[in-house]
Amino acid sequence: MLFKRVKLGITLLILLFLLGILMAACNSETTDPEPEEPEETEEPAETDESEEEPADEGPQMGGTLTGAMDTAPAGVFNPIFYQEAYEANILDFTHEGLVSQNEELGFEPNLAKEWTINEDQTEITLKLEEGVTWHDGEPFTAEDVVFTYKAISSPGYVEAGGIRTDYAVRLLGYEAFNSGETDEFEGVVAEDDLTVTFKFAEPNVTILKDVSFSIIPEHIFGDVPIAEIPSHPATLNAGEVIGTGPFQFTEMLEREQYVLTKHADYWNGEPYLDQIVWRVVDQSVMLGLLENGEIDFIADPNGVPAADFETVEALDHVKIIEQTDFGYQLMGFKMNHRTDADVESGALNPDNWVPNEDMSVQLIRQAMAYAIDRQAIVDNLLYGHGSVINAPVAQQFWAYDESATTAYEYDPEKANALLDEAGYVDTNDDGFRETPDGEEWIVNLNYPTGNKLREASAPILAQFLEAVGIKIDLRQPKEMTAYVEELTNDNTDWDLYLIGWSLGSGDPDPSGLWKSDAAYNFGRWNNPDSDQLMLDAMKAPEAFEQSYREEKYSEWQGLFSEDLPAVLLYAQNKIYGFNERLNGVNPMPYSFNNDPHLWWVSE
Template sequence: MFLRSARTHRRRARRARQGTALVAGAATLALLAACSGGGDGGGGSSTGASGDSATLVAYTGQSGDYQVNFNPFSPSRIGALGTIYEQLFFINKAAETEPVPLLGTEYAWNDDGTELQVTLREGVTWSDGEPFTADDVVFTFDLLASTPAINNVGYAGTATATDDTHVTFTFEAPAFVQGPDVLSGVPIVPEHLWADVDPTADVVENPVGTGAYVLDDFKPQAFTYAANPEYWGGEPAVKTIRFLSLSGNTAGADGIANGTIDWQTGPVPDIQNVAENFPGYDTLTAAQNQMVLATCSSVELGCSGPQTDPAVRHALYLAMDRTQLNQLAFEETASEISPTFALTSTQEGTISADVEEPVAPETADPEGAAEVLEAAGWAKGSDGIYAKDGERLTVTVEVVTGWTDYITAVQTIAQQAKAAGIDVQTAQSSWNEWTERRTQGNFQLAIDSLWQGPAPDPYYLYTYFFSSATGAPVGEAAGNNYARYANADVDAALDALKSMPLDDAEARQPHFDAIQAAVVEDMPYIPILTGGTTSEWNVGKFTGWPTEDDMYAFPAVWSAFDAAEIFKRLEPAEG
């Protein structure tokens, strides 16, 4: 199991009703699908844009034309995770369940956590007809190990094929915490096609995978998946999935209102009453993604601007009126956030007792913000805005055009910050431009969300976003740690946690204490609120969606591995 037993370390995720979709999550990483397709969505019938009961029309929040990219390791990919490229197992982060076998069927750790054995499914073929074998798994993990830029899960093992259906992962030290990522976080690619692929640069226009779908058509305004008739699990009932590229959240909400979109994860008016307002539709919410103002934080790695001063970051944190933000931007559907980034719903027990305020304040504290700034040498100018060494305290927040909830949030934060003597500007751009700036470090702040890992444990978020191993100098592509944060104490604590079973809470807590002390002090990601991820979907056209009683996958169309499982479960409704 992940540690000694999958049941001993995985806690049930809260089935929250609060929250609104974080469309911005479509642009973050590693495990989120930033894909969508285009077109006008067709007619306005409640059966969806195509009028075909076996075609599902999805919208992930994409605004602007697509640039073809089905490289599953690329931060600017537009699709393929889960649907085309499968992982070994699916692990549901929204509820306590056993891992679902995909390309793997069984797994087991040795007693000291240095060896993980995986049995592979027999009779699987790639969509080009070539057989899938253990060599493909070994090739994929060797690719991660030899290419740090794509190794966002921090894999540090050696994979060996003992025969066509068995792989052994060997680690130099106990690596229980790597289990969930190795088993569920890595898309397996075909060695016979990828031997000459540059995983950091090539866009892979014609993806070949083992998944339930294949790429059917791509246009800058749309792309379409078709059911894979040779899929090892049987051809799915949903025969076509079409991803739309629209102008943003408003167009997505219009699509739900007009019946031209079957599934989106994004805000709609009066989101608490979708079933009443949009006949044939329903919603489901889960609260996990933590909204932040991410900063380019490291002067040493080339970041520049007032946000590189931790005092400025703390002042912005204190300047926020989160109650007002929730009302104006998120329809009162977001929830509290901890500056430690441990979820207060399922990970509260890991929050350090040394953290004076384990939950971010709900109301603004402009006096506290002023005290922090003035202690760091900032002085308020005649225009009410602070300055230091001739530099006015002006910072720019990057946001994607069309992300109306985030745009409203940034505009609201700007008003609140002004009262604290901070000038916050907004820069809107396409998703592609936003992603490029974020990845290369050409930004001051960006509104985004941090995502949870494959198991309900804060270790994964910490290693994704705070490990120096996933950062990079400005001008070079960073991994998940695009804030370019580097702290030796955090790196040392993460290294120590790697060797510990996830269920050894007493031994692990001192290392969480060290991480949280640094994270709260340095604040490279400024906490906003925990966003409830809400999907609206067409229950009149398809059956089999997750429910509160059976949340078999995280309900977000942009959470690629989860969406792939949902697509496979759905069936056209009768009649």
């Protein structure tokens, strides 16, 4: 059965969104800058040399930087319990791991200055830096490392909202300790104050990634029950959050401003800056604030909107860096829902899940993928600053294999055919399909506020789907904190959801997002073959050969693409904009917030 095409309507919607961007830009005093010729004629050599003298003197001590993000952090400032990238904008400056990564994603010393790994890759012993102190002056020791990993291995951690178990599940004795069978934690041992050994149940191909997790202080949380850590003052309150990083979280005007003050006794050298201030501002006014100097940088998680790229690039006092995003945006399918009892207890038990009748049909999911013109979204909303992807692995990783996937190019005729095959047809000639039982079929689409590009995508996606006869209930967007809470506690009627993932850079292993019992598997995808392939890709000794892992991850990406728990919409390029007075910027492939103790300002 044929359905009316709404291509014109979609195009109009895109044009209206772009017009809205231009109007917002004008309202924010972000009109195109004046031609540069007058500046060129007013730059005698003597002035140039005079102006460049401060930069020639090298880094300067002091000063405050102001950054902007479009959504307020949810408020959980604890590495073992936070969930959002906005909270990471605080934690990136306050907490650290034993090892860090370089531009090639190789691991380098951080809180640990050196390490040795035994021959069969089941143990790693790390020597910690001497003289490291927490923000409150207490010494950092191996006991803090043991406590951190013991906490994320503890019974009740997941039920309390913890989602970082992937760093601990391979540790020796994890299952016995996590289940409460024993009080003895074998996996991490403090040999002395500055030496710690991690022991794994089997040879571990991701051994350095697993020891890279940010450390929290034992002297603060050691006597706190795991269930109470998320609500503890040292998790929630500025001035009480304690890390070893170059900056301390000192002040907060909730949902408006977050202040980081330098940790003068930072072990890696006193930071140059006095403070870094995060302001929460709407994307529509960010550009104006950057232009007039009220903010100094726009970076993670969303960066400069693609629509503003040329305007920002033309600003004399603003530098711009563009790089491929280490993540992607998706439209997920709620394939299953948890029971009320599991939500209340915090359990993630796939055996108890209740299928979402329509979204659990593979043909429906594939039809929706064919119905969406993702390239049009990249071309018209991202202005080409991004790419369509079909594999849920960061493009920078060696494991990424687009060739293993189904492309799902825009094909509404194919979408219509698949929906017909699934038995969803228009039985009453109202232009919309009914279920195979003849019932009215309405699919709800849910999305959060904050990211204007994602907000603009939602109605466009709805129109693409309605063009093939799927009636969409485009729900009012929710503020991100409330949205994630409802997305997590998914004993609701949700069908489709929009979200973006900033991926971990330690290893391409996708199990943290897509394994059946992973906390971030919000669609509750339950595919035993998928789980097995992810396990096989980590199995020693074969997994120590990268070619073997490449093969397994290619198979997995093909399976993902066929079963399709989510439509990967696009990978948006990260566009960072910062005032030229900010020096020392050296973004990693996965983050702008790299070595902030080396950032400095030239006035």
